[in-house]
Amino acid sequence: xxxxxxxxxxxxxxxxxxxxxxxxxxxxxxxxxxxxxxxxxxxxxxxxxxxxxxxxxxxxxxxxxxxxxxxxxxxxxxxxxxxxxxxxxxxxxxxxxxxxxxxxxxxxxxxxxxxxxxxxxxxxxxxxxxxxxxxxxxxxxxxxxxxxxxxxxxxxxxxxxxxxxxxxxxxxxxxxxxxxxxxxxxxxxxxxxxxxxxxxxxxxxxxxxxxxxxxxxxxxxxxxxxxxxxxxxxxxxxxxxxxxxxxxxx
Ligand code: MF3
Ligand code: CO
Ligand code: CO
Numbered sequence: 001x002x003x004x005x006x007x008x009x010x011x012x013x014x015x016x017x018x019x020x021x022x023x024x025x026x027x028x029x030x031x032x033x034x035x036x037x038x039x040x041x042x043x044x045x046x047x048x049x050x051x052x053x054x055x056x057x058x059x060x061x062x063x064x065x066x067x068x069x070x071x072x073x074x075x076x077x078x079x080x081x082x083x084x085x086x087x088x089x090x091x092x093x094x095x096x097x098x099x100x101x102x103x104x105x106x107x108x109x110x111x112x113x114x115x116x117x118x119x120x121x122x123x124x125x126x127x128x129x130x131x132x133x134x135x136x137x138x139x140x141x142x143x144x145x146x147x148x149x150x151x152x153x154x155x156x157x158x159x160x161x162x163x164x165x166x167x168x169x170x171x172x173x174x175x176x177x178x179x180x181x182x183x184x185x186x187x188x189x190x191x192x193x194x195x196x197x198x199x200x201x202x203x204x205x206x207x208x209x210x211x212x213x214x215x216x217x218x219x220x221x222x223x224x225x226x227x228x229x230x231x232x233x234x235x236x237x238x239x240x241x242x243x244x245x246x247x248x249x250x
Contacts, residue, residue, distance in 0.1 A: 002179040004171060006197030012238055014104045015173065015199055018055070019236050019247035022099040022106030025049045027250040029069065029097065033112045035089050039071040042095070043082030050099055058098025058105045058176050065220065070096040070109075077164060077205055077213050077222040077230040089115035092125060094232040096203075098176055105176045107201040108248035109234035120208055121229055127159040128206040128231035131184075135202045139237060139244045145180055145191035152204045153185040162211035163204070164230070167222065172201040172236055196241045203234035 007015060029046055046069040050057050057068035065079075072080035072094040073087070080094070087093060096109035111125050131152045138151035148169075156163045169182030180192055184204050207213075209228030216223060224230050236248045 002192070004179050004192060004198055005173055006195065007173060007199055007238070008197070011104065011173065012197070014102045015106070015236070015238060016247055018099050018101040018104045019106035019108070021053050021055055021101055022097060022108045022236070023248045023250045025099060026095060026097050026108050026110055029095055030110055030112050033087060033093050033095070033114060035087060035114060037087050039073070039080070039082040039085045039087070042071055043067050043069055046097060053099070053101065055099050055101040058100045058107065062176060068097070072221070072230070072232065074229050075224045075227045077207070077224060078167060078232055079220045079222050081218060081220055087114055090118070092116060092121055092229050092231060094230070096232060096234060103174060105172055106248055107172050107176065107234060107236050109203060109232045111231040111233060123159060124161055124206065124208045124229055125231045127156060127161050128204055129233050131155040131204040131206060132202065132233040132235060135204065136235065136237065136244060136246060139194060139200070139202065139239065141194055141196055141239050141241060141243065143194050144189050145182065145194060146186045147188045148202060149183045149186040150188040156204070156206045162207045162209070164207060164211055164213055166213055167205055169201050169203040169234070171199065173199050194239045196239055198239040199236060199247070200239070201234055201236050203232065205230060205232045
């Protein structure tokens with residue numbers, strides 16, 4: 001039996017705050033992604049921004065994760081550890097950050113193209129972004145969770161891209177990862193009914209080539225098996241009576 005926590009009005013107000021902070025941090029770090037910057041410098045910026053808000057990075061120390069942000073470049077799908085790597089022209093850089101404030105987490109990701117000219121990479125990133133938008137549009141109170149999953153898969157496949165199956169979206173709130181899991185594939189009309197008070201992190205991870213992924217020896221970095229690029233976008237949303245509110249809009 002999965003247990004999906006329903007948030008009270010006060011909880012939702014607190015989620016709005018942590019998610020607004022998350023969006024602010026993500027947009028400032030995204031603006032700092034340019035040729036020559038190291039991923040470690042972007043991590044330091046993330047720590048400064050979150051510290052300045054009197055908040056905590058959700059990921060730092062989570063199951064031993066060593067960074068405040070996940071930075072995944074090119075064939076890295078998710079959970080890239082910031083360090084000495086230098087961002088170069090042509091890179092596709094996914095940023096995923098969480099902010100913990102007043103008892104609640106926000107979780108959001110975006111993918112930045114650094115002077116990318118390869119049309120396949122542009123197609124990948126635009127498709128992944130559209131997949132998230134389609135998922136948000138498919139999330140409706142009274143609807144079913146897998147309607148969201150199905151929407152992501154439909155957009156990815158229609159553009160000749162593939163969806164990562166080993167990692168999924170999730171409930172988010174007092175804990176970074178809560179029930180239910182939110183896969184990015186599957187038939188519609190299945191899974192739990194979406195109810196007001198649910199808060200979800202919806203996060204398509206889309207590959208240009210095959211869907212297969214491998215975890216590196218660092219035990220964190222997830223890369224594509226075929227070495228082709230991958231993209232990731234994520235928003236935290238709240239299901240309300242009147243529809244879905246995207247909490248991590250910049
Ligand atoms: N941000 C990931 C997610 O969207 C979780 C990262 S956990 C970490 O669910 F430990 F790698 F940071
Ligand atoms: Co995330
Ligand atoms: Co997430």
